[in-house]
Each structure stands twice: as structure tokens, then as C-alpha cells.
Amino acid sequence: MIKYLTTVLLSICAILITISTAAQEHPSLILTKEGVEKIKAELSSLPLFDASLQKLKEEIDAEIALGIDTPIPKDYSGGYTHVRHKRNMFVMQQAGVLYQILEDEKYAKYVKDMLLQYESIYKTLPLHPKTRSYAQGKLFWQCLNDSNWLVYVSQAYDCIYNYLSAAERKKLEKNLFRPFADHISVDSPQFYQRVHNHSTWGNAAVGMIGLVMNDKELIDRALYGIPDLEMDKTAKDDDGGFINKEGKAGFLANIEEPFSPDGYYNEGPYYQRYAMYPFLIFAEGLQNVKPELKIFEYKDGVLLKSINALLNLSDADGEFFPLNDGQKGMSYYTDALVTAVDISYYYGNQDPGLLSIAEKQKKVLLDDSGLAVALGVKNGKAKPFIKKSINLSDGPGGKQGGVGILRSDDLELVFKYATQGSSHGHYDKLSYSYYENGDEVLQDYGLARFVNIEQKGGGNYLKENKTWAKQTIAHNTLVQNEKSHYQGKYDIGSKHNPILHVFDDSNSNVQLVSAKETNAYPGTEMHRTMAIIKDDGFEKPFLLDILRVKSDSTNQYDLPFYFMGQVLKTNFEYEVPKILEPLGIDNGYQHLWSEGCGSTTEKNTKLSWLEKGRFYTLTSATSEDDELRFVRIGANDPEFNLRREAGFIIRRKDTDNTLFVSTIEAHGSYSPVSESAVNSNSSISALEVVLDTEDYTAISITTVKDISKLFIVANTNASKEATHTVKINNKNYEWSGSYYFK
Template identity: 70%
Template sequence: MLIVNRLKMNSKSALTIFVFVIAVGFYSCNNDSQNTLDKTEQTNNSNAHPKLILTAQGVKDIRAQLGTIPIFDKTLAAVKEEIDAEIASGIHMPIPKDYSGGYSHDRHKRNFVVLQKAGVLYQILDDEKYAKYVKDMLMQYEAMYKTLPVHPKTRSYARGKLFWQCLNDSNWLVYVSQAYDCIYNYLSEDERQQLETNLFRPFADYISVENPQFYNRVHNHSTWGNAAVGMIGLVMDDDELVQRALYGIKDANLDANAKDNDGGFINKDGKAGFLANLEEPFSPDGYYTEGPYYQRYAMYPFLIFGEALQNAKPELEIFKYKDSVLLKSVNALLQLSDAKGDFFPLNDGQKGMSTKTNALVSAVDITYHFGNQDAGLLSVAKAQDKVMLDDTGLSVALGLKENKEAPFNKTSINLSDGSDGDEGGVAILRTQNEDLTLVFKYAAQGLSHGHYDKLSFSLYDKTDEVLQDYGLARYVNIEQKGGGNYLKENKTWAKQTIAHNTLTINETSHFNGKYDVGSQHHSVLHYFSSEDETIQVVSAKEDNAYPGSELLRTMALISDEELGKPFILDILKVNSNTKNQYDLPFYYFGQVLSTNFEYETSKTLNVLESKNGFQHLYLEAKSKKISNNSQFSWMHQNKFYSLTTVTNPNDEILFTRIGANDPDFNLRRDPAIQLRRKNTDNTLFVSVIEAHGNYSPVTELATNSRSEIKELKVLLDTEDYTAIAITTVNDKTKIFITANTNASKEAKHALEINGTSYNWTGTYYFK
């Protein structure tokens, strides 16, 4: 009766649970051998149901704890309210016809989520109305699918049936497999045969053997397909489907290195399937080469199928595969977020996607349960304020109930890219409390979702973007904007080099904007140092983006109290065998405050250039005369920022704004300040970026509204060393010297500059 009282259910539900509790008690005491055998099989047999995400033992444990585990009880109550409303509204089964954001697309997407949740409610609450609802909807899908043609929308390289692409069909099967597992024993053998013969097996075959260009490759799309086929195979006890999920289609008759038109590799190096998708895109650090936005998207099938395999086939030890890379990946993904939990929009990434997404709820719960029960994950789960309604969610709920949580430790970290960790990476430098966070990208191409932005960076002031990465050009699931799909401006703008805070040479994107070329190369880490909180440094090289030109970018996050608030020192060194035009933009937000140089404002908005992303930039103003130090200050979210940069008399400073050649207003109208240097071979760009004050609209007082940098000076720039002097308005001077060639931590350096000797061991000098 305790469960009934705590859940405050209706009398019919309460009676059902009461009968169940009495029945469990009866069978636990019954000496009848057949009943004992049935109970043992229900609990221990790998073919018992549920066995994917919920397990038979897990259901027992959850029922025993209901009413005493607040976060689980809260999640359960919310899901029950949601699904009860869905049941009351009836079953909706439109004929598929729409792109993302259209009614048929969104309804079938809603259906698979509802089916999964209803199946879970049936198991936890033992109320047959949920099982009947799942059964009735599945039977309607069975009736529809038998005669369902390929989806009428033709944009996708692999069209689905319920949805416009096989990717979404795979989403459906991943969720519906869980629902089917939950009501498996509720159905008769004939009903199971009907569903498996007419719906589930044909569905699995369609997204795999009938669409190998979708299924047999290394890409997040294929991960969803692999998980879908494998999970339904586990429910159906069909080992052929499980093997197909793990290893791909072996007789796909595809060129081993052929590309599909979405940019992934089909059957790359003869590998395919779930294990290949674990092996290839993940680095040993758990970084996913497509970037955090798509890592978040892929985390659900990776971890939910991983959980299913761990529960149904524990002998595979899937969570130990590749040195436990799946569990490592969750920590990496959490590190790839800002102070409020929004993921950094590297590559194709939509801003605002955060650690509170359902994919991260499952990821955190599964990692806590199957990992080492890291107390830091509990604090993330607490902030998410919900858990999975399964064995892993119960583990998290019990951990929180017992007050085991500790803060999740976000640190400065260098995450390698590439399956062996040798294809560049992403470095994150953080001050304490994340007052400033620098995200430095020197990674591999990132498959089809990669951008041409070697040695780019973005900067955050706690939760605010200071200097932004644009992210993707897409309005996800908003039908009015290109059917909710990628817009053409994603290629003409968002992927292009000039759209990022990095160097463009001769108005041409890195690798000439060619995917084939970019996929062959990656930047190389020169050094990374985060041991000293006073100064943290990352330095990386790029020698292939522009043949004949070598780029070395060194960025330091300096928190020296003598110099005031923390700031960024940015040193970009270029060696080239030809004279070039260089463009280095800084995409800021907010209102221009002041400059120390004169500029002329454009009387009409002219387009900056004609191609490679430049055609999307308006020229709003241009400098007239500049000195050795050019300074620009702006205000955003009532905070003050400044950029101080070393300039030459012939340099130009451009004020630009995104939005040219964009008749459908697909792009945001964000501003930038852009350094342009012409007719130059070897050169050096040196800048300091500060966050130095704030404004109160209540008191109308401005605090520290002016830059604290008095002078930025290049003391030395040779092949081996670059030395910079930073002087504040209080006449405090610090010298930073970076080793451009020998970056060994053990290397001993001796250097004389203007009569002063500098001696140090390691990669850099700062004093």
C-alpha cells in the first residue's frame, strides 16, 4: 500500500499495483517449482523482457523505491501526466509527406517518443492501459508500413518511409524498440509474429540492406541506423540483426572509400557498423570529430545501444571497448560547454543546445551507472532536474537522495581529435569560475559537418559570447526555413574561413574550400600548458591550409594580478613564400564604444568581395589612419571589452557586418572588426583581448570602461622565438616569449633582447 499512497494514483491503478505487490509476495513464498522457475527466468534469463534499457530486476528495484526518490518520482509524475494526455487525445497516424517541421514529420516524431515513454510506464506502474496504447499504435504502424512507399520528398541521399530521410526512420526504430521490449510479454505470440514479420524486420532491412549508402559508413547517421537495427534485433532475439548492427553489411558491394553526397565515408577502410563508428570518429580522449553539437546528437544511440548491449549481451563488455571511450566521451562533451551548459558551436552546431537536452540526461545517467559513479555527474543530473526512467536513472536518483553529489569539475583541457588522437584537437583554457573561457580549434575536418577554420577561436565571459563562432546556418525543424534543413548559406557562409576568427589568405578558404583536400589534413599541436593558473597557453601549427604558407598561432590566457583582469594574448605568425593579402576578423557582439584610430563610414552598404563567404559581408566602415597600436572597444550585455592589436601604417581595419547577398534573411546580422594586410609574405599578428569593466543601467555608473593596455610591442620575431611586451596604463610591463620551433618542456633557452638576457626551461617565458 506504500507505493499506492505515495503515487496518489486513481483507484484502478492503485488496485493494479496492490494486486501486483500481493502477487510478488505470494510468488516469493511459493514453493511450487514451476513458479520458481518462471520467476528465475523472468529475472535472470537474457531473453527475458524487458532487457534493453529497463531490466526485469531493474523494474523490481524501481517499484521498491517509488515514493522515496524525489528526482525519479518527479520525472515519473511528469511523464505520466504527458502520456495520459496523449492517450486521451487518441492515436494520430498521418500519411508521411512533410520535411522537418511539417505536421506529418513532427507527429511521427512525437509518436516514437510517446511509445517509448508509454512502454516504460507500463513496466513501472503495471497499468495495462499503457501496454494497450503501445500495442494499438504499433498495430496501426504495422498496417501502414506494409504498403507504405518511399517518402515523397526527394532531397535526401537516403529517403525514409515514415520520414524524408532514413536518419529519422532510424530514430523511430531506436525508440520503438524500447517500447516493444516493454510490452513484449503483454503481446500474444501471434501478435509478436505479426509485428516482427510485417513491421520490424522489414523496417530494419529497409534502413540497412536497402540503403547501404546510409547504413554502411562512418557518420552519426549510420550510428543511429546501427543502433536501430541492433536494438530491435536484441528484442527479437535475432542475432543476424545484432551482428549487422555491430559490423555493418559485409556484402554491400560498395567502393571502400566512396563518398556519399552528405560527406561521410561509406564502408571506410572496409569497416562499418556500430563498432567502426566507435573506433573511427572518437579520439582516445572521447572527442567526437564532428564536434559537440553532433556528438550530443550521436550520444543517445551510442549510449542507449551501449546500455542495451551491456544488459542483453554483457559478455561483449561494450563499455570497455577502446579503453572505455563511450564513458570518456561524456566527460569530454560536458567539458565542451560554457558556464551555463551550452555547447560550443564548433563545426555545424546550433547555439543554445545544452547539457539539459534529453540526450545528455541519458548520457549522464548511463555513464554514472556503468562507470565509476563519479559524484560530479550527480551535480549535472541535479541541474538537469530529471532522470531516465530505468535502472540508470534509479542509480542517479539514489545517489542524489544520499547526497553524494559533488561539483562537476570543468577544467582547462586539451582534447585530441582522430581515432588515434593524432589529428589535431580542441583546447579549452578556463580561468577559475569561468570568468574567461577560450576555445581554440586546431582539429581535423570533422567529416561532412566540418568547417574550414583551422586555428580558429571563440571567447566566453562566463555565459556570454565575447567573440563568437557563427555555428551553422540552419533553423532546425522550422519548416518555413528550408524545411528545417540546412540552408545554402551553410556552405556559402558558415563553413567558409572568413566566417571564423582565423586567418584567410587571398580571399580563399582553407584548402580552397574542398572537402576532399581538407579531409586529408589536420593542424598539429605545438604545445599546451595549463599547469600554471597565472598563464595558460596553447599553440598549434597549420601547414596545409594554404600551400606555401605556414601558420603558427599561440594563444595565452593570462591571469596575472599585476596586469589587472584576465585577458587573452593572441600571436599569429605566418611564413609564406609569396606575397599575399591577409584578413583576420574578430566577430564581436554589441555596441561600438571607441577607437584610437580614425575611420570613414560607408554612405551606402557595399559588399566586401564576391566569393568564399566575403560576398555575405557588408563593408560599414574603413580606417583612415592607424598607428603602431590600434585599439577598439565595445560594450555587450553591460560589459566592456577591448581589442588592442599591433598594426602597420599600411594595414586596414574594416568594420563589416554579415547579411549581404542574403535575400531571404537566413543569416544573422552580426558585426566584425577585420584586420587586412596586403602585399606581404612573412608577417605577424599580435593582439590582446580584454574584458575589463561593466555598466549598471540602474545606477547609471560605468566601471573600468577603458582598456587597461597602454602598449603592445613586438620585441623580437625570428624563426625560433617571438617576444611580446605588454604594458598596462599603470606602467606594469610583462614579457611573453614563445618558442616557435623547439617546444619541448625540457628544452633550455637562452636569449638576449635589447641588452637583456632571458633564460628559461620549457615552451614559453612569462615574467
């Protein structure tokens, strides 16, 4: 009997050891043991993968030759210690991958030696000496960058886990990894315990090191937040965002709250791009280690949907539209989008359009997903990724506004009627930007920041981001009484959002988006309808903008147009002041030089400009009482933090209800080589409001060839099934749907 029990106990122990060993198999986080073998079998046969591997090997070999440096932290972003620690995290992760694929121990030794150096300093490392952050890190000035570091280093640790001795692993986990994870979470709840891109990085960092260490407590902390933590929900962080909003926290809450069902991320595409790496890399780790969670199916597969949404939030050159705080020039060529494209292809439906983007990126991840993409490209499966008109809802349930993108030929309209966008949001409801073939025609300013350039505020947000970039006057939308929407206050703006009236892209010749906003200015309703119309009388599609304003008070209204290019011609007289003065004193107006002021005696105001060899004309229905102002950004900016770019403002005073109607034409071309201008003049001779009631607005557009077109929009009932009859100049017009154009 005793012999039998001993045998049983030994068998149970063997099973437990087997289970424990299986649970601790490495690598298993991003690279997998099985995946590594597949990669090795395909080496030298996949051009895209092989090129990525060779380039990485050259970079890391050069780093190894330089030696290891883990300096005592002292700098803000852009300073040496910041840049060095940031570089170290990338190099360790990449060296770990090379060790797994090439089986060269020099890469594992390099990672081990660097980790042990970090272990030796981290034990006694105080908080970072720079105190500006609401949550100080240790290696970096803010916990956000510490989290970046741990996300990458977790992958390195996973790759060399079996190379290390048990004593070395214990030493690293006790003195480096566990204290590191604790600092960015339980020691910094104001950073960790909320819904924000910062917290997403923190959740992923804690969760990924937890997966490598097989630490259930850390994994649960990552997924669900810090348990039983009481926090002040009214406290604000340094971005102005509320901490731990509604008590929700953890990785799953950060998927649930910011993403709409369409995959739009409420902070905007710039921060969606930034957050996608921790979202997807942690999700990939969870899928590999804990497939039972089915993380890529969470919230109806929104993580994979979000990649498609993000790609559609880019222009013809792949650069993301700078909605909210967004740096211009950020594109899907960034490494975060290489990760997104590869993971989306591998774990999604293997969309061949993604392969065409991977070809443009000219690199893949050196893991299972990158292998799949490289195989797809090699096998000729790539097809063009076609970006069409799309409406992306905002809010966790898709009922808090959104972003409508209309595309026609090479023209793109980006119409923003979204939520506040968390602490990175701007006060610009019903604003828009306009592009031709990837170039800005009418711009959104984006953020006021020189990211990671130490000379400009340590590489962080400049004060002008709040005083200019976030303010309403910095955008192409209506400003009432020189005040920003929602008083420029986050706690007010976060409670409201515009309401979609209609989005219709069913007819490629007439596409429109329309939304209403009733809370930006109490007592005032703004209703903006924008349409891209393709018509035989025009060389290219033109943009029609109809902005109706109803108010229970008399106000001053400013409607700016931030055009890109050189003024060619106007049809109105204006005076240029001898001494420039700011247009106003606050709410962004203090940053605008008033460069010219005039008025018109015509029913239409025209402004033409030239940009990158293309002509554009703004035609607006105006009256003699309207002020027409040329402005330029840069007043009250002694450190030259703002770009000196131009704008044009239509100002209407002492008015309650009013209507702004404009068209933007793209036309013609100019060649500096042949010195020839083609079709440099507008095709519109008259723009007239022929009807404006509660239910309908009708606009007549007459061309220089004396051909008239009529556009009517239904202001109240815009359903597809609705039938309408409108009498204009004793003639009845009948149609079904939201608009009439003929």
C-alpha cells in the same frame, strides 16, 4: 533403455526451453526485470525519480486522451506528419516504461494499438514522397529519422513484449520491424554502411530491434555492418562526406573511428550530443543482453570518456561550443545528455560531479541508471562538476589535432586545431572563440540552419551553411587571398590537420595552447599561440594572441574578429560608405557588408565594445599599411537566413612573412540601473613586438601605469625540459619550458 533416452531427451528439451526463455526475458533492453522490481521498491522515496515519473505520466496520459494518429507521411522536418511520427516514437517508448513501472495495462494497450496501426500501413508504404535526401525513409523524408523512430520503438516493444500474444508479436516482427530494419540497412547501404552519426543511429536501430527479437543476424549487422557488400568508396552523400570510408562500417567502427582516446568526437560537440543517445542506449542494451561483449570497455572505455569530454565542451551555462555545424543554445539540459549523465554515472565510476548536473537537469531516466542517480542525489553524494582547462585530442589514435580549452576565472578560450570533422566540418583551422561567464565575447558563428522550423528550408541546412558558415572568413582565423582553407574542399581538408605545438595549463596564471598548420594554403605556414594571462596589473585575465605567418609567396591576409556587442570607441579614423557593398564575391566574402574602412597612424589599433554590462578592448600591433574594416553579416541574403552580426577585420596586403599580435581585455562593468560605468577603459597603453625569429617571438605589454611585462614563446622547441636563453635589448632572458612571462 528407451525410457531412459526419452527421459534424457525430455530433460534436454526442458533445458533448451529454459535457455530460450532466459534469452527472451523482457524487459531486458534498457529496463531490466530486476531493475523494475528495484524501482517499484523505491517509489515515493526518491524525489528526483518520483518527479520525473509524475511529469512523464501526466504527459502520456494527455497523449492517450488525444487518441492515436499515424498519418500517411508527406512532410519535411517541422511539418505535421513529420512531427506526429516523431512524437509517436517518444510517446510509445515512454508509455512502455510507465507500463513496466506502474503495471497499468492502459499504457501497454496504447503501445500495442499504435504498433498495430503502423504495421497495417507499413506493409504497403512507399518511399517518402520528399526526394531531397540521399537515403529516403518511409515514415520520414530520410532514413536518419526512420532510424530515430526504431531506436525508441524498440524500447517500447521490449516493455510490452510479454503483454502481446505470440501471434501479435509474429505479425509485428514480420510486417513491421524486420522490413523496417532491412530498409534502413540492406536497402539503404549508402546511409547505413559508413562512419557517420547517421549510420550510428542506423546501427543502433537495427541492433536494438535485433536484441528484442533475439535476431543474431540483425545484431551482427548492427555491430559489424552489412557483410560482403561492395560499394563505391568514392561516392558522396548529400553532406559531401565520403561513403563507407576505407570500407569500415557498423556500430564498432563508429566507435573506433570518430572518437579520439580522450573521447572527442570528430564532428564536434553538437553532433556528439546527437550521436551520444544511440551510442549509449544501444550500448546499455548490449550490456544488459550481451554483457560478454563488454561494450563499455571497448576502445579503453571511450564511450564513457566521451561523456566527460562532451561536458567539458560546454560553457558556464552548460551550452555546447558551436564547433563545426553546431546550433547555438544546445546544452546538457537536452534529453540526450540526461541519458548520457545517468548512464555514465551508473556504468562508470559513479563520479559525484555528474550528480550535480543531474540536479540541474531536474530529471532522470526511468530505468536502472536513473534509479542509481536518484539514489545518489537523495543520499547527498552530489558534488560540483568542475570544468578546468583541458586539451582534447582528435582522431582515432589521438594524433590528428584537437581542441584546447583554457579556463581562467570566468573566461574560456576555445582553440580549434582539429580534423575536418567529417561532412559537418568547417574550414577554420587555428580558429577560436572566447567566452565570459557563458556569454560570447568573440563568437564562432555555428551552423546556418533553423532546425525543425518548416518555414526555413523544411528545417534543414540552408545553402548559406556552405556559402557562409563553413567558409574560413566566417571564423576568427587567418584568410589568405580571400580563399578558404583547403580550397573549401572536403576531400582535401580530410587529409590534413594542424599539429599541436604545446598545451600548458600547469600554471594557473599563464596558460597557453599553440599549434601549426601547413596545408591550409600550400606554401604557407600558420603558427598560432594563444595564452590567457592573469596578472596583478589587470582586473581580469587577458588573452594574448600571436599568429605567425610564413609564406613563399606574396599574399593578402585578413584576420577577422567577430565581436559581440556595441562599438564604444576606436583610436583610428574610418569612413562609412553611403551605399553598402559586399566585401567580396565568393568564399563567404559575398555575405559580408563593408560598413567602414580606415587605417591607423598608431603602432597599436584599439577597438572597445560593450556587451551585457561588460567592457572589452581589442589591442593589436599594426602598421600604417594595414586596412581596418568594419563588416556585418547579411549581404546577398534576401531571405534573411543569416544573423546580422558585426565583425572587425585587419587586412594586410602584399606580404609574405608576417606577424599578427593582439590582446583581448575583459574589464569593468556597466549598470543601467545605477547608470554607472566602472573601469571602462583598457589597461594596456602599448603592445609591441620586440623579437620575432624562427625560434622565438617576444611581446612587450605595457600598462597605463607604465608597468611592462614581457612574454616570450619558443617557436620550435617547446618541451618542458628545454632550456632557453634569449637576448633582447642587450639583456639575457633564461627559462625552461615553452614560454617566459615576467
